[in-house]
Amino acid sequence: MNKSLALEKIRAFSPQIDKVGVEERVARFQTRSIKNESKMQGLKLALSMIDLTTLEGKDTPGKVKQMCYKAAHLHDAYPDLPTVAAVCVYPSMVRIAAQALKETQIQIASVSTAFPSGQAPLDVKIRDTEFAVAEGATEIDMVISRGKFLSGEYSYVFDEIAKIKECCGKARLKVILETGELATLDNVRKASDIAIYAGADFIKTSTGKIQPAATMQVTYVMLQAIKDYFDSTGKMIGMKPAGGISTAKLALHNLVMVNEILGPTWLTNEWFRFGASSLANDVLMQIGKSQTGIYQSADYFTID
Amino acid sequence: MSRLEILKTYKIYIGGQFPRTESGRYYVVNDQQDQPLANVCLSSRKDVRNAVVAARKAFGSWSEKTAFNRSQVLYRIAEMLEGRRDQFIQELTKQGSSPSTAIQEIDLAIDRIVYYAGWCDKYQQIGSSVNPVASSHFNFSVLEPMGVVGIIAPQNSSLIGLVSLLMPVLAGGNTAVILASxxxxxxxxxxxxxxxxxxxxxxxxxVLTGKTTEMDTTLAAHMDVNALVGEQQSLGCVQVESVENLKRLFSFDADWMNSNAQGLHFITDIQEVKTTWHPIENIGGASSSY
Known part of the structure; x- marks a missing residue:
């Protein structure tokens, strides 16, 4: 679909969101009773969907190497654990991560386009993305220009995403909407539609630098956008809530929601990811609790 | 028309809030004449888990407060308790104390809090040491709080037993999960x-209320609880469960109504000793005097 047609369609059909209705629906996902065996499956599935993330100014090669080791060896004391889906780092750390993970199936995701603010000229963003891909990134997490979006320049936002998609080559593109800055659920829906039509492989809630981040309400609205796109075109788009999902319980609630909106086809790490740094340990502690019946302590799990 | 008395709902205390038990259960507490006194939360093991999570989260900043500041906070508890003296006397009497014992108990509780408030900035000096060693090292031992401490409150006391076990734990910079009588x-x-x-x-x-035997094993087995404090009888049942993370168990048996049932060792027992070897130089040919 060409751009003008897509934007016209978004302007005409991107629905208004009933906030109260969303909150009610989301509350219901949190009351599902999950039996022990399913819970164990769910916890392992959640582990396999994690994009283990470090995005800090203080990141060092040592820190990134440690995290990559953790990505491949979540907790060797428990047999039969999956690895995480990917590690997510800054472009300057991509080469180190790629080197550390070359023997594994774990993907290398890099943030780009002047993450987290996105306040840079387009040519800098393109160069940023090309650099990350050349260094070995297999997934690119870009941010949209929220300032442009909020001032109504949808066309600019659309073009930018399309342009970055071109630079990605084989790498899959995740588009971060930074929903905490979009103010309303209507905007979240509109930004989701723009990202999807402009060529996103995944849409992602947040950078993790702004609160609120991945609330279930915004994830719900974005999942609904993915569903509507799938119903009209038959094409699947991935979803990545990021930021604020730090407990196993919250992760399971999210999985329940994905299953009930999009169905089990989306319940693989090809189509659903958690962007998180501390979630992995909480899930591991829950697995430990399920296996031994004893509540676990963070003292016995690696920090990175 | 006569006025309907408004009865208090006795809820549990987790993370600075008063939620009902996660399980939604309750039990009835009776007075000496078998008349119902109150409906009280029958907490579950999930409440124990939530309480431990809250205690762990609070541990960092509480243990890092200055000793003087902790002392002020403890003293403030005594001030607040003094202001609600009558309420406690009434509650103690309802639960079977004679009025004179009730007054004795609340007064003793307030005084005991002030006693431990006074210790906050002093136990470290008395419990720590500089140790003689046979090499050029400055070798010293200091006390550090253990972390999250589970307290199984004495069963035959409503207030003074709990205060006697809790205050030294707090004075030493630990955080606590209490199973009430x-x-x-x-x-x-x-x-x-x-x-x-x-x-x-x-x-x-x-603070959790409920069936002690239902919660104590969960608390004892919990890997994130560093120590358990209680009377001999209540700790005896959970020794096996507490082995997994080499939890420290301290049983204190005393007549808590005795004004001597307090002391420095209640604080220092629930501390870990950290010893540091610090290299020193011999300057100007003089050997170290340490």
Missing amino acids: ENLPLCAITFAEVLHSSDVPGGVVN
Whole structure:
């Protein structure tokens, strides 16, 4: 679909969101009773969907190497654990991560386009993305220009995403909407539609630098956008809530929601990811609790 | 028309809030004449888990407060308790104390809090040491709080037993999860309200009511609880469960109504000793005097 047609369609059909209705629906996902065996499956599935993330100014090669080791060896004391889906780092750390993970199936995701603010000229963003891909990134997490979006320049936002998609080559593109800055659920829906039509492989809630981040309400609205796109075109788009999902319980609630909106086809790490740094340990502690019946302590799990 | 009395709902205390038990269950506490006194939360093991999470979260900042500041906070508890003296006397009497014993108990509780408030900035000096060693090292030992401490409150006391075990734990910079007396739980929850209205940060003390035998094994097995404090009888049942993370168990048996049932060792027992070897130089040919 060409751009003008897509934007016209978004302007005409991107629905208004009933906030109260969303909150009610989301509350219901949190009351599902999950039996022990399913819970164990769910916890392992959640582990396999994690994009283990470090995005800090203080990141060092040592820190990134440690995290990559953790990505491949979540907790060797428990047999039969999956690895995480990917590690997510800054472009300057991509080469180190790629080197550390070359023997594994774990993907290398890099943030780009002047993450987290996105306040840079387009040519800098393109160069940023090309650099990350050349260094070995297999997934690119870009941010949209929220300032442009909020001032109504949808066309600019659309073009930018399309342009970055071109630079990605084989790498899959995740588009971060930074929903905490979009103010309303209507905007979240509109930004989701723009990202999807402009060529996103995944849409992602947040950078993790702004609160609120991945609330279930915004994830719900974005999942609904993915569903509507799938119903009209038959094409699947991935979803990545990021930021604020730090407990196993919250992760399971999210999985329940994905299953009930999009169905089990989306319940693989090809189509659903958690962007998180501390979630992995909480899930591991829950697995430990399920296996031994004893509540676990963070003292016995690696920090990175 | 006569006025309907408004009865208090006795809720549990976790992370600076008063939720109902996650399980939604309750039990009835009776007075000496078998008349119902109150409906009290029958906490579950999930409440124990939530309480431990809250206590762990509060541990960092509580243990890093200056000794002087902790002392002020403890003193503030005594001030608040003094203001609610009558309420406690009434509750103790309802639960079977004679009025004179009730007055004795609340007064002793207040004094004991002040006693431990005084120790906050002193136990470290007395419990620490500089040790003689045979090499050029400055070798010293200091006390550090253990972390999250589970307290199984004495069963035959509503207030003074709990205060006697809790205060030294707090004075030493630990955070606590308390299982209140099963049959005399009222003062424990009212005391939580006192803590809440004083300067104790949320999560530093958490109070659960319910069947002790239902919660104590979960608390004892919990990997994130560093020590358990209680009377001999209540700790005896959970020794096996507490082995997994080499939990420290301290049983203190005393007549808590005795004004001598307090002391420095209640604080220092619930401390870990950290010893540091610090290299020193011999300057100007003089050997170290340490």
